[in-house]
Amino acid sequence: MRWRLLRWILFRFDPESVHRVAHRLLRLVPPWLARWRRPRPDPRLRVRCLGLDFEGPIGLAAGFDKGDLSVAALLGMGFSHLEIGTITPRPQPGNDRPRIFRIPEHRALINRMGFNNEGAAACASRLAALDPRARSGLIGVNVGKNKATPNDRALDDYLACIEALHRDADYLVVNISSPNTPGLRQLQEREALDRLLRGCVARLAALAPGKALVVKLSPDLSDEALDEAVDVAIAAGVSAISATNTTLSRAGVEGHPRAGEAGGLSGAPLTARSTEVIRRVAVRAAGRIPVIGSGGVMSAEDAWAKLRAGASLVQVYTGFIYGGPGFPSQLNAGLVKLMERDGFRSIEEAIGADLKG
Ligand SMILES: Cc1cc2nc3c(=O)[nH]c(=O)nc-3n(C[C@H](O)[C@H](O)[C@H](O)COP(=O)(O)O)c2cc1C
Known part of the structure; x- marks a missing residue:
């Protein structure tokens, strides 16, 4: 109820300004306090994935913390992990504002941020200087290319990011699926x-043997292109596939005055499509590598459907904007109930349950 009132007030203001103020406030939370107050997920929610131990499957998706590191407070809300980024080698301002739009009637967002960030070196030094107590969960770093870099030189950008950021990242994500950097998605x-992928895998293996490299895909790929991307990723030695990023489709928000804004759509209209993509990727991967699911997780039921469809971890962004700071705990509590209802002893037992038999 308190969050609903606060949300009502916050939603009167420009989304990006609210976001900035929220980050400033979050950064004021002392790491020891965030760690001490952090809700502990039920031990049955633990997931072993990417060679790491996640306290639960629920994480914060890329794009919320683009390197200014409100890590202590965000992990303190009960996320098992947080994906920073997308970070590019050189700083860049992103697209002109306004570049993020709420569609509350459909619990959705449209964004065309365009990888606004302060660059890999700034993010790396912030990560290195992070109070160890702030890291109460795991930290992935999601990397991309600068807008000005042509696709035939994209590999250099990804390698520069991997080099700068591998030390303090628990895992790295190659983002080739944002719709807001012209031509980026052709890298799929x-x-x-x-x-x-071969270039990135080889470089990370040389710098940090055993550290996971994930590739993040778009929900707008055809079935054939998805299958192909999974095969290529596995052959290249990638550790996991993250599905999905935002969509260019406007299905579910047609006719809304904001539907015509350029950018990627996220939230409730994406739920079903992203679960379908997760299922397809999981079937194609056939257990050889795990899937990280995101796209329209607005409730524990949505997260549960993604886990059962084959996701080992589930990330949220838009659901967090609508659900507020209590959202990760609500999801964790809801998942325990759904797990018990469906007769599973642990979350790991439920991963991919809908694909079996
Ligand atoms: C405002 C905004 C910015 C985002 N920025 C990034 C980004 O920089 N890199 C990335 O890989 N995904 C980015 N995403 C995509 C999310 O990580 C997520 O994959 C997608 O929004 C689907 O999840 P959701 O429906 O829970 O939001 C962004 C999403 C939003 C809404």
């Missing part, structure tokens, strides 16, 4: 993808 095509 077979030849470009193969070259890019």
Whole structure:
């Protein structure tokens, strides 16, 4: 109730200004306090994935913390992990404002941020200087290319980010699926993808053997392109596939005055499509690598459906904007109930349950 009132007030203001103020406030939370107050998920929610121990499956998706590191407070809300980024090698301002739009009638957002960030070196030094108590969960770093870098030189950008950021990241994510960097999504095509992923895997293996490299895909790929991307990723030695990023589709928000804004749509209209993509990726991967699911998780039921469809971890962004700081705990509590209802002893037992039999 308190959050609903606060949300009502916050939603009167420009989304990006609210976001900035929220970050400032979150950064004021002392790491020891965030750690001490952090809700502990039920031990049955533990997931072993990417060679790491996650306290629960629920994480904060990329894009919320773009390197200014409100890590202590965000992890303190009960996320098992947080994905920072997307970070590019050089700082860049992103697209002109306004570039994020709420569609409350459909519990959705449209954004065309365009990888606004302060660059890999700034993010790396902030990560290195982070109070160890702030790291009450795991931290992934999601990397991309600068807008000005042509696709045939994209690999250099990803390698520069991996080099700068691998030390303090628990895992790294190659983002080639944002719709807001012109041409980026073409890197999902077979030849470009193969070259890019092999290069990134080799560099990370040389710098930090055993550290996981994940690739994040778009929900707008055709079935054939998805299958191909999974095959290429596995052959290149990638550790996991993250599905999905935002969509260019406007299905579910047609006719809304904001529907015509350029950018990626996220939230409730994306729920079903992203679960479908997770299922397809999981079937194709056939247990060889795990899937990290995101896209329209607005409730524990949505997270549960993604886990049962084959996601080992589930990330949220738009649901967090609508659900508030209590959202990760609500999801964790809801997952325990759903797990008990469906007769599973642990969350790991439920991963991919809908694919079996
Ligand atoms: C405002 C905003 C910014 C985002 N920025 C990034 C980004 O920089 N990199 C990325 O990989 N995904 C980014 N995303 C995509 C989210 O990480 C997530 O994959 C997507 O929004 C689907 O999840 P959701 O429906 O829970 O929001 C962004 C999403 C939003 C709403």
